[in-house]
Amino acid sequence: MPSPIRLKKRKTKCNVIDLKKTLCLDKVFLYLKRPLPYPHDSPIILGTFSIDLTGMNHSETLELSLQLLRQPSVTPVDHSCQNIMADRLEKIGFNIESMRFEDVDNLWARKGTQAPVLCFAGHTDVVPTGSLDDWNSDPFVPEIRDGKLYGRGSADMKTALAAMVVASERFVAKHPNHKGSIAFLITSDEEGPSINGTVKVVEALEARNEKMTWCLVGEPSSTNQLGDIVKNGRRGSLNAKLTVKGKQGHVAYPHLAINPIHTVSKALAELCDTVWDNGNEYFPATSFQISNIHSGTGATNVVPGTMNTLFNFRYSTEVTAEELKARTLEILDRHNVNYDIEWTLSGLPFLTPVGELVNAAQNAIRNVTGIETELSTSGGTSDGRFIAPTGAQVLELGVLNASIHQIDEHVNVADLEPLAEIYEQILEGLLAN
Ligand SMILES: [Zn+2]
Secondary structure, three states: OOOOOOOOHHHHHHHHHHHHHHHOOOEEEEEEEEOOOOOOOOOEEEEEEEEEOOOOOOOHHHHHHHHHHOOOOEOOOOOOHHHHHHHHHHHOOOEEEEEEEOOEEEEEEEEOOOOOEEEEEEEOOEOOOOOHHHOOOOOOOOEEEOOEEEOOOHHHHHHHHHHHHHHHHHHHHHOOOOOOEEEEEEEOOOOOOOOOOHHHHHHHHHHOOOOOOEEEEOOOOEOOOOOOEEEOEEOEEEEEEEEEEOEOEEOOOHHHOEOHHHHHHHHHHHHHHOOOOOOOOOOOOOEEEEEEEEEOOOOOOEEOOEEEEEEEEEEOOOOOHHHHHHHHHHHHHHOOOOEEEEEEEEEOOEEOOOOHHHHHHHHHHHHHHOOOOEEEOOOOOOOHHHHHHHOOEEEEOOOEOOOOOOOOOEEEHHHHHHHHHHHHHHHHHHHOO
């Protein structure tokens, strides 16, 4: 018979609270194990018992996250995520407005009628899971392993949505008569074409002159540690489809053909070498990247008749899309290239300089995590690009982005309550009386 072990009371209590916070359970079953000395390496189970945790402090952010993660809301399907959020917000005095455009559900919720308006923005849709066999657990049955919450949308961005709701509930409980208004702009089409989502809601709000002062987008902005990076802007994105026209012929009779690869190569080299700007305090220098080149018949003895190229500018606020177009055309013309070009502007650059919103976020992050956050404009585009042109200050702040869109997407459970606290402190900083 193994001899009874003595539990260190204080340590056991801490462990139970950690477990309960992690697992969101009302009861925790403890398996008491006693390690055996070498050569036996497996422990003996001494017994099990349960502890009732009802009434102890639950992680509300985790609970709501689990609820949202159980909804298989692949773009443009919201499932019932927005209803779950709206139910909670309605209870604390939000006016709920569903705005469905075509197959996309959008939610506009607002508490208060006065300015200034702090709007939480985000999306309930998630990217497809990919092969289920590659996941270690079902992407729509959230699971916690080693302190990490796994599930599609856990990082991008359902846990942030949960933190926003919980933060608002706590703030409203403390400040029922807060200044201004709190709003939520939630779409189920951020990961897809983004045609009937945020952009349409913003148009509807603009049409009735309803303005946001500050907008906090819950996209996963953090890199190594919660709050280490917030995005206070995004670069613009300009695409071009360039078709270079030549004349097909035999390689042995080049005087009878015009080789489009030859005519454009010097121009492309110059485009690659051009310094478009030097960026500024907030933006890196504008970049030019060729993403595709296609030409040729596959035969070694045929001069091709055309060459097709795709390229992209990620550009700062130091240049405009029109300037980039004009400078590109000037280079092509100077090299006597015969071409057609089609441009698509997929996003204007935007920037929120240091001001009320940035300061409130920096203070909140410092108070909760003890770190100084860094402002960044790196990364892809987000729905912030539709909101910023209305004149609102826009900031993206959320959990770590290392696993977004990947197999086994996950988030640190320990980051969820601090994120809710950060959001709540931003509310305190901007709307407390
Ligand atoms: Zn996202």
